Amino acid sequence: MSRGAYVGLLSLVIALALVYYLAKDQATTVGRRGAEAPVGVASAAKCIANQRTLESVIAMYRMTHDGENPTTLSDLVPRNLPLIPECPEGGAYLYDRNAGTVSCPNGHRDER
Numbered sequence: 559m560s561r562g563a564y565v566g567l568l569s570l571v572i573a574l575a576l577v578y579y580l581a582k583d584q585a586t587t588v589g590r591r592g593a594e595a596p597v598g599v600a601s602a603a604k605c606i607a608n609q610r611t612l613e614s615v616i617a618m619y620r621m622t623h624d625g626e627n628p629t630t631l632s633d634l635v636p637r638n639l640p641l642i643p644e645c646p647e648g649g650a651y652l653y654d655r656n657a658g659t660v661s662c663p664n665g666h667r668d669e670r
């Protein structure tokens with residue numbers, strides 16, 4: 559890929575991640591009341607979405623830093639993310655620097 563295409567793709571991915579992130583927050587604020595899913599299920603889904611967002615942002619970071627993962631999640635702010643999401647049930651995500659993955663302090667897990 560040419561450098562221009564690479565930068566363009568990267569900006570697009572970042573923009574999508576941001577839009578997704580913002581839309582997601584709004585959706586939980588506006589809707590959900592009267593939804594059939596119990597609160598625990600909704601927050602687990604949001605938590606897993608947060609983890610996916612973080613891990614894709616970490617992957618983007620890696621692409622621009624010679625394959626190195628960020629030292630801490632704070633390294634992603636503000637260049638890659640406006641702020642670090644937390645579990646809807648409270649608590650900062652646990653970050654595994656070697657793997658470039660995050661996990662929920664409340665045990666929400668994506669069954670991939």
Ligand SMILES: [Zn+2]
Nearest residue numbers: 605645662666
């Ligand atoms: Zn969680």
